[in-house]
Amino acid sequence: MTTSTELVASVDIAHEARTERIPPGAAAGPVLRVIPGDVVRVAALLGRDAHLASAMAFGALAGGASLVGLVATRDGRTLVERAELLRDARPDLIVVLAPDRGDADGLVDLAEALRFGCSQQRPLPQILVSAHERVRPRIAACLPANTIEALPDVRTLAGREALVARLRAVRRRAQEDVVLRDEALEATARALSASATVDLVLLDVTGGSTSIIHARPDGVVFGIHERLGVGAAADRVVARAGLDRVRRWIPRAIEAPALLERVFNRARWPDAIPASVLALTLEMALAREAIAHALTDAERAGVALEAAWAAPVLVLTGRLAELPRASQSLLVAIDAFGPTGPTLVSRASGDTLVAAGALAARGRVATMPVPDPIAIVAEMWPRRSATVRVKDANGVVEERVTRGSFLRVPTQGAVEIVMPGATIRPAAANLELGVVIDARGRPLSLPPRDAERIPTLARWYGALDVLPLATH
Amino acid sequence: MAWRYSRWSADHPLPIGANERAVEGQEVQAGDVLAAGTRYGTPVRVAGARRLGVPPDDLARVLRVPVGREVERRTVIARTGRRFARAVSSPIAGRVIHQRADGDLYVAPVVGRWVVRSTLDGEVSRSDDGCVTVQGSAWALQGVAGYGPDAIGEIALAVDTPGAELQPSRIDVRLRDRILIGGARATAESITRAHACGVAAIVAGAAPAGGLRVVYGDEATASGANTGPEAPTVLCLIGFGTAPLPREVFAPLVALVGARAAVHTASARLFVFASESAGDFAQSAPSLALSDDWLGARPLDEKGALAGVTRFASEIEAESVATKDGPVPVANVLAFDAPRTPQS
Numbered sequence A: 001m002t003t004s005t006e007l008v009a010s011v012d013i014a015h016e017a018r019t020e021r022i023p024p025g026a027a028a029g030p031v032l033r034v035i036p037g038d039v040v041r042v043a044a045l046l047g048r049d050a051h052l053a054s055a056m057a058f059g060a061l062a063g064g065a066s067l068v069g070l071v072a073t074r075d076g077r078t079l080v081e082r083a084e085l086l087r088d089a090r091p092d093l094i095v096v097l098a099p100d101r102g103d104a105d106g107l108v109d110l111a112e113a114l115r116f117g118c119s120q121q122r123p124l125p126q127i128l129v130s131a132h133e134r135v136r137p138r139i140a141a142c143l144p145a146n147t148i149e150a151l152p153d154v155r156t157l158a159g160r161e162a163l164v165a166r167l168r169a170v171r172r173r174a175q176e177d178v179v180l181r182d183e184a185l186e187a188t189a190r191a192l193s194a195s196a197t198v199d200l201v202l203l204d205v206t207g208g209s210t211s212i213i214h215a216r217p218d219g220v221v222f223g224i225h226e227r228l229g230v231g232a233a234a235d236r237v238v239a240r241a242g243l244d245r246v247r248r249w250i251p252r253a254i255e256a257p258a259l260l261e262r263v264f265n266r267a268r269w270p271d272a273i274p275a276s277v278l279a280l281t282l283e284m285a286l287a288r289e290a291i292a293h294a295l296t297d298a299e300r301a302g303v304a305l306e307a308a309w310a311a312p313v314l315v316l317t318g319r320l321a322e323l324p325r326a327s328q329s330l331l332v333a334i335d336a337f338g339p340t341g342p343t344l345v346s347r348a349s350g351d352t353l354v355a356a357g358a359l360a361a362r363g364r365v366a367t368m369p370v371p372d373p374i375a376i377v378a379e380m381w382p383r384r385s386a387t388v389r390v391k392d393a394n395g396v397v398e399e400r401v402t403r404g405s406f407l408r409v410p411t412q413g414a415v416e417i418v419m420p421g422a423t424i425r426p427a428a429a430n431l432e433l434g435v436v437i438d439a440r441g442r443p444l445s446l447p448p449r450d451a452e453r454i455p456t457l458a459r460w461y462g463a464l465d466v467l468p469l470a471t472h
Numbered sequence B: 001m002a003w004r005y006s007r008w009s010a011d012h013p014l015p016i017g018a019n020e021r022a023v024e025g026q027e028v029q030a031g032d033v034l035a036a037g038t039r040y041g042t043p044v045r046v047a048g049a050r051r052l053g054v055p056p057d058d059l060a061r062v063l064r065v066p067v068g069r070e071v072e073r074r075t076v077i078a079r080t081g082r083r084f085a086r087a088v089s090s091p092i093a094g095r096v097i098h099q100r101a102d103g104d105l106y107v108a109p110v111v112g113r114w115v116v117r118s119t120l121d122g123e124v125s126r127s128d129d130g131c132v133t134v135q136g137s138a139w140a141l142q143g144v145a146g147y148g149p150d151a152i153g154e155i156a157l158a159v160d161t162p163g164a165e166l167q168p169s170r171i172d173v174r175l176r177d178r179i180l181i182g183g184a185r186a187t188a189e190s191i192t193r194a195h196a197c198g199v200a201a202i203v204a205g206a207a208p209a210g211g212l213r214v215v216y217g218d219e220a221t222a223s224g225a226n227t228g229p230e231a232p233t234v235l236c237l238i239g240f241g242t243a244p245l246p247r248e249v250f251a252p253l254v255a256l257v258g259a260r261a262a263v264h265t266a267s268a269r270l271f272v273f274a275s276e277s278a279g280d281f282a283q284s285a286p287s288l289a290l291s292d293d294w295l296g297a298r299p300l301d302e303k304g305a306l307a308g309v310t311r312f313a314s315e316i317e318a319e320s321v322a323t324k325d326g327p328v329p330v331a332n333v334l335a336f337d338a339p340r341t342p343q344s
Helices: A052-063 A079-089 A101-118 A136-142 A157-171 A181-196 A234-241 A243-247 A256-267 A277-300 A326-336 A352-361 A450-464 B056-062 B188-196 B209-216 B247-255
Strands: A010-014 A019-022 A031-035 A041-046 A066-072 A093-098 A126-131 A148-150 A178-180 A200-205 A210-215 A221-226 A313-318 A343-347 A372-379 A386-392 A395-401 A406-409 A416-419 A422-424 A434-438 B003-013 B018-021 B033-040 B044-046 B076-080 B086-089 B094-099 B105-108 B110-117 B122-127 B131-142 B145-147 B151-157 B178-181 B201-207 B234-240 B260-264 B269-272 B288-290 B297-299 B305-311 B317-322
Touching: A010 A352, A031 A181, A031 A352, A041 A052, A041 A079, A041 A101, A052 A066, A052 A093, A052 A157, A052 A221, A052 A277, A066 A079, A066 A101, A079 A101, A093 A101, A093 A157, A101 A136, A101 B094, A126 A136, A126 A157, A136 A148, A178 A181, A181 A200, A181 A210, A181 A221, A181 A313, A181 A352, A200 A277, A210 A277, A221 A277, A234 A243, A234 A256, A234 A277, A243 A256, A243 A277, A256 A277, A256 B209, A256 B234, A277 A326, A313 A326, A313 A352, A326 A343, A326 A372, A326 A434, A326 A450, A372 A416, A386 A434, A395 A406, A406 A450, B003 B247, B003 B269, B033 B094, B033 B122, B033 B131, B056 B076, B076 B105, B145 B209, B151 B247, B178 B260, B188 B201, B188 B209, B201 B209, B209 B234, B234 B269, B234 B288
Parallel strands: A010 A031, A031 A178, A041 A066, A041 A093, A093 A126, A126 A148, A200 A313, A313 A343, A372 A434, B151 B178, B178 B201, B201 B234
Antiparallel strands: A010 A019, A200 A210, A210 A221, A343 A372, A386 A395, A386 A416, A406 A434, A416 A422, B003 B131, B018 B033, B033 B110, B044 B105, B076 B086, B094 B105, B122 B131, B131 B269, B145 B234, B151 B260, B260 B269, B288 B297, B305 B317
């Protein structure tokens, strides 16, 4: 990783408990802070259109908010049930989506439930209304004490962007000198993609959040940001995924209760470091499930991920990039994200890339540090045994690849990969690990029994030399 | 500092349906009823202003039963006119729970009752249908996670040493309504037995996370679990798994045996209602060290010195603190009262 950041201002990056300052390269300037942002709890009141729930989920994911409650005009709940749900959810923000004129009566019922349940909440939740012009005044009449703002249709790009901007404003708590981490990451992805003129995906896993950002060279960026992580949000990963799905990634037999203890302790110990190999493998397992569930939620929200999976460049940041071995970052990324095409995987340890992105997000010119290229991942699923030729400065290496193969070819200098039906000539020259050929198929399947699961994992870990030998 | 005598504030969120509440400024004691109310069944919508022929804003003027009051079936809720009277009567027995902006009313049957009790001795500083807040002075110990409903009782010791595990055999019905002090670990067996014996709450250095999930279900997280009033109450002071209590934390608990106390689970605090001069409890507690494999935590009794950058078994290189059990990453050492939630 390039150490000089060439930043025009110092940037403070907030982690779980500590803050790291990235100093400017040239002259001392003002300090910009990068923060994860407040947790914003959003509840939605929905009209009849079946797509509204997924549009709302997409908006919440893009804005890094927690969707804590959905009530719909046709959910069959009574006034009391809706009011209890909304009161227990303690929303900071209510989004009302009612694009059809016929939603008016149903939405008024929901607004009455909101007033019944949350009229005593302090502070009162703000309300964003994306509704037919005849619906809006009726909702305002039901909720005279709440602040109500209009919002474009969130099923459209403009509406979603407006919702995201509003959510981020709430998460910033009206502080002017801060940039949200997800904003900084999106600016980073946009700049890297534009400079490389290829599609790029940035994966960021921290203690409290997971971001997956797809940037296109034309400047179009979409990101999903979820409160799932390997630290403070580790218990949320287990709550979402289930303990067994986390445990299956640990390459040794381990009792579920003892694993849960470790997860809970980590969740309440900000910025804890995995000093043992077992704790490190747990962090890797949590990262995999955090990414996998963020992707699942994105698919459920109707996000098309095919282009992201096919992006030729994958950049890793956050805790994911700070694992001691590059092979650890790589294995987590390809297990959880599963790129479908030949992909150059790089990682940016430290926070310089986030700092540069923060400045870019504020319109300041920043030289983007170049992340360290780790490996080219070539995913394939051959019908029968196939030959893959890897050319580098040392010559040509031929590997026989069958279904289930997972192997690494160390390389030096410029690389060319000849696969059945394709020849890849990546731009990156010096790859830390070389070329990784992944013929394990997707979705990855791990045997449920330890007697078969552990040898399978050990083979994958061994192929990339992921852990110290003594632990295999 | 682990123990603090200070003025504290405790929020008590109310369910829907409060019909009596303590008023602002009222003096209360821990255990006093702050609010009581009813649980509702399926509500019935009753035409109000439309039926009476009055504007919705004028409905309050003609109501004979205000919103919130219980009614019998056919009770006249509102009425206008004299010779040609129009009236709205309740179709069911229950409570008038809500008036809509369009002037209609909801009447719901009563299917249960609830009460919320104070967890502090003090004065009510906020009281509305959403929450009652009490402010008062007490000795307090901050934990990392509270599970179950708030609890009030007298402190009782159930272990001999701060590093001992709370044994189910030490728990019987004589400890009913007490807040039991466990040592390093309160197992699921001891939690369920204590609950069966009527114990108000268990306070321990740690509880097994798996056991907490057995008791509270899969919704239990590292920051606690919201449950109904029938669940046991557990307060974890340091973490999960096993965590011996520092002497500076345990000794005051021994001295405070028999004192009135309360566990406020939302803030994960133990409040003890003893005078400020009850003892020299406000001593600085040793730092806590998370074990390398994150399986538990322990107090660092010795003075830890910085040992420079160390390469750990995971191959992570980080600043470390030297301890008699080997170096510990600086990040894995926290003050007892350090915030355990990430900054926003």
